[in-house]
Amino acid sequence: MQKNRLLIVASRGTADGLYPALILATTAVAQGKEAHIYFTFGGMKLLTKGLAETVSPSVDLGLSREDLEKLLAKGGMPKLVDMLKTAKQMGVKIHACSPTMNLFGLKQEDLVDVVDDVMGASSFLEMASDPQTLAIFI
């Protein structure tokens, strides 16, 4: 049986940690699936006002943010914050992690306006337990 819902945990606050989550989620919607991204720990940077634009590649990618953006732009790939907006427009559901918000003292108004809801481990596990759901960690 086909799993018709993709649920991605995006826990890394780097460009090379977040692009794959957004690429897979948007492609899933293009294939007719329902897609969700649960942003947690470092991944929450992309949902935080003032931090979203500062997300940089990891050290092991070996590229500066500017160089990566240049290379991606050549291939028609939007910036991370624009990719997030595209994902939202396509219907990807954006979930923010409440424990991470506690950890960093973030309030709902500190988050960018694409966030659908704030949820914790129990909600995530319920969604991930559905046999129709494919859950992956990035």
Added chain:
Amino acid sequence: MNAKRPSLTLDVRGEMCPIPVLKTSKAIERVSVGDILEVLATDPASKPDLEAWSRMTGHKIMEFSTEGSSPTVYRFLIQRTK
């Protein structure tokens, strides 16, 4: 009317994964059911990726061809089925 004449062409030459698939899924909505969308791409993954998209969505790849080299252009004729 030639059944295989595209009513819309999507040119995603130079664009990388996942842009060709994302734009194809939007462009297919712009042709009528039964009509043909032409897609031109250079992403080497565009053939397996659009074939997978076709299997998942049911839109049908009627024709596939390649042209030239460095870069090779991949041409798809895709029929909107629903």
